[in-house]
Amino acid sequence: xxxxxxxxxxxxxxxxxxxxxxxxxxxxxxxxxxxxxxxxxxxxxxxxxxxxxxxxxxxxxxxxxxxxxxxxxxxxxxxxxxxxxxxxxxxxxxxxxxxxxxxxxxxxxxxxx
Amino acid sequence: xxxxxxxxxxxxxxxxxxxxxxxxxxxxxxxxxxxxxxxxxxxxxxxxxxxxxxxxxxxxxxxxxxxxxxxxxxxxxxxxxxxxxxxxxxxxxxxxxxxxxxxxxxxxxxxxxxx
Numbered sequence: 548x549x550x551x552x553x554x555x556x557x558x559x560x561x562x563x564x565x566x567x568x569x570x571x572x573x574x575x576x577x578x579x580x581x582x583x584x585x586x587x588x589x590x591x592x593x594x595x596x597x598x599x600x601x602x603x604x605x606x607x608x609x610x611x612x613x614x615x616x617x618x619x620x621x622x623x624x625x626x627x628x629x630x631x632x633x634x635x636x637x638x639x640x641x642x643x644x645x646x647x648x649x650x651x652x653x654x655x656x657x658x659x660x
Numbered sequence: 661x662x663x664x665x666x667x668x669x670x671x672x673x674x675x676x677x678x679x680x681x682x683x684x685x686x687x688x689x690x691x692x693x694x695x696x697x698x699x700x701x702x703x704x705x706x707x708x709x710x711x712x713x714x715x716x717x718x719x720x721x722x723x724x725x726x727x728x729x730x731x732x733x734x735x736x737x738x739x740x741x742x743x744x745x746x747x748x749x750x751x752x753x754x755x756x757x758x759x760x761x762x763x764x765x766x767x768x769x770x771x772x773x774x775x
Contacts, residue, residue: 551703578761580761580762582765587668587767588767589664589666589748589765589766589767589768590704590748590750590763590765591765592762592763592764595761595762597761603761605762637703637704639703645692646692646694646709646711646752646763647692647694647706647709649706649763651703651704651705652703653701653702653703654701654702654703656701
C-alpha cells in the first residue's frame with residue numbers, strides 16, 4: 548500500500564519556467580490537498596479538492612493552478628515560477644474519518660532560481 | 661494575529677526528560693485538534709488526535725486541550741533521541757459541508773533530545 552505518492556521529489560526551475568507537480572493516492576479517498584511548507588511558516592493550504600471534479604482555493608492560491616484528473620490524482624501547476632515559490636510542497640488525501648484521516652506524501656522540494 | 665501560534669524553538673532537552681509542547685489558537689470554530697510529527701525531509705505523520713477538552717493518553721504521549729483558554733499541549737514522557745523531530749499542531753473546523761476544508765497548522769516546534 549503506497550499511500551500518497553508525489554513526483555518529482557526534487558526540482559530546480561528557472562524564474563518564468565512552468566512545471567506540474569504530480570500526486571496520486573491509492574486509498575480511494577475523496578478529498579485531496581496541496582500544502583506548501585516554508586521555514587518558520589508551518590504548512591499552508593494552497594488548494595484542495597473535496598471530491599472528483601471540484602477544486603477550491605486555500606490560504607495561498609496565487610500563482611498556482613490545480614487539476615483533479617480523477618479520484619486518484621491531483622496535480623499542482625506553476626505556470627510562471629517565481630523565487631517566492633521556492634518551498635517544500637506536500638500533497639495529502641483524507642478519508643471519510645474526518646480530521647484524523649489525513650495521509651501526507653513525502654514532499655517535493657522545489658527551488659526557483 | 662495568526663489563527664494558530666506555536667513557538668518554533670529549537671527546544672533541546674536531555675534524554676529521559678518530560679517535554680511540553682504548546683499551541684494557542686484564536687478561532688473558536690476549531691473543534692478538532694491534532695499533533696503531527698515530522699522527521700527531517702519527510703511528510704507529517706499523525707501522532708495524536710482529539711476533539712474534546714481534557715486529556716488523551718497514548719503510551720508516552722499525552723495530548724491536552726483546553727477550549728475555554730484556546731490552548732493545546734503535547735507532553736512526551738521519558739523522551740528518547742528518536743523523538744527528535746519537528747512537532748506540528750493542527751486544527752480543523754467540523755466537516756459539515758460549509759466553510760473551508762483542510763487543516764490549519766502551527767509553525768512547528770523543532771525538538772532535540774540529547775543522548
